[in-house]
Amino acid sequence: MTLDLRIFTEPQQGATYDDQLAVAQATERLGFSAFFRSDHYLAMGDRDGLPGPTDSWVTLAGIARETSTVRLGTLVSSATFRHPGVLAIQVAQVDQMSGGRVELGLGTGWFAAEHAAYGIPFPDKRFGLLEEQLEVVTGLWNTPVGETFSYSGAHYQLTDSPALPKPVQPRIPVLVGGGGPRRTPALAARFADEYNQSFPAIADIGPRITVIEQALADAGREPGSLVQSVALVAAVGQDEAEFTRRAAAIGREPAELREHGIAGTVGEAVDRLKALEAEGVQRVYLQVLDLADLDHLDLFAREVRRQLG
Template structure:
């Protein structure tokens, strides 16, 4: 199983905070550093000092790391025009030597759109479908040829389809929809992500994606099947409870919904989700100042999973 660190900077983080976590991610042997793409704090937090842009952050980290993959879970289709997003991600790919990955979703948080004047249409799945078609189409157009697209939401005419990323950029699609999301992942994704699911719901969710692949003649094993879960682990019960308190969560609730508890409990939960088909897990880290947490998980949990 691959282990990736996933952060939520909109809750309050500077670039330097994220850099420290990314460097720890690399030094401790995790596979990747991912971040959310949001512009407003959720819950009771004030979000100070304010949001950071996901792709600006990843561009900086591209030059300050050397091994880990870098990406979003997930960029909202409402935030950027697909032609410009294709350029941004391709540039981060070049800056990182081919380590950029793109998670793309329809968007859901209306309040952040209101706060920063970003349009938030009621129907967004069509935007996501066309963005995936355009971005992969631009990257896949041979150098020297042009790309055009005439859709309901976007029109591109004779684009030079430049720049190109280094190699192929993995595309992550996720969601809980029973039909449209699995079909979209089957057509465009290299990875399907089930974000914050009920722990016993992973196998049927993945089965729907596999069925969608089979329906279009794609080998379902071409996709990587992943999940994102809150991480809160302690070397003992007291340390776990203290970490839960620090992020404002109840220990019992964390145990029910995440990779949480003592080291032995975390290892046990990872084993159970692996049995359901999880090949990669994004460990959501909420306290970015607690680098000892990452060290504990790398040494005591990942090493046993």
């Protein structure tokens, strides 16, 4: 299996819909398998975030109508942002609008400041919310047409839902990630099609895959039945000068990028990706932080991906 490369963006740092559309269309044109975006409402660090946040599922709905083959999803939507009944409707509708190209990444949420900024409740304990959201969303999608879905949990109650609309895909792929030692792997083994490690230490990636494979075995699932993915920052240049320029454009130090991401020259990026594949990684989300630099995507497609076979 050839390593699957996807493009992942952080629009809360400052991007319009048109900025994101340009990246999504370049992602499709250059042959990457998917365009994913974060689900945040507030810029991080010292960025002002202008012109302001864009909602992930509103954005993906628009992009769904202006692309034709690239897959679309979130890394990851926060369980605190939407009621699961509403989320199931939104994602199923975008799946219809895209002709069946949507994937749902779902997590607990972690950024307290964005919740305070927009008046969104942010409870201390959120794992139960995530677990029940996965039960509700997948339960609604899996209910046969003509039947109803009811659910009674600690956080959510649904009564005789018609469980509509239905996605185009027989099963929308669900992505779960997180670093918990027991509960998160068990949750991924129960609900997910993909497990994602977001910005891990490189040395931790292989051992974490071993933990997830054990969770699959404990759940009675086949080995390798969960796609193993990582999200890492990307900054690559044809030569050292171009790499250094790209590092400066995103406010990062070259040495730090080399340590933690897919970074450096083309050869270094290829070596890092091949090493990840040897550890059992099947899919890499390339975190692209300069959305105006479409030449960066072209370099990955033309030089880096070509050398992966």
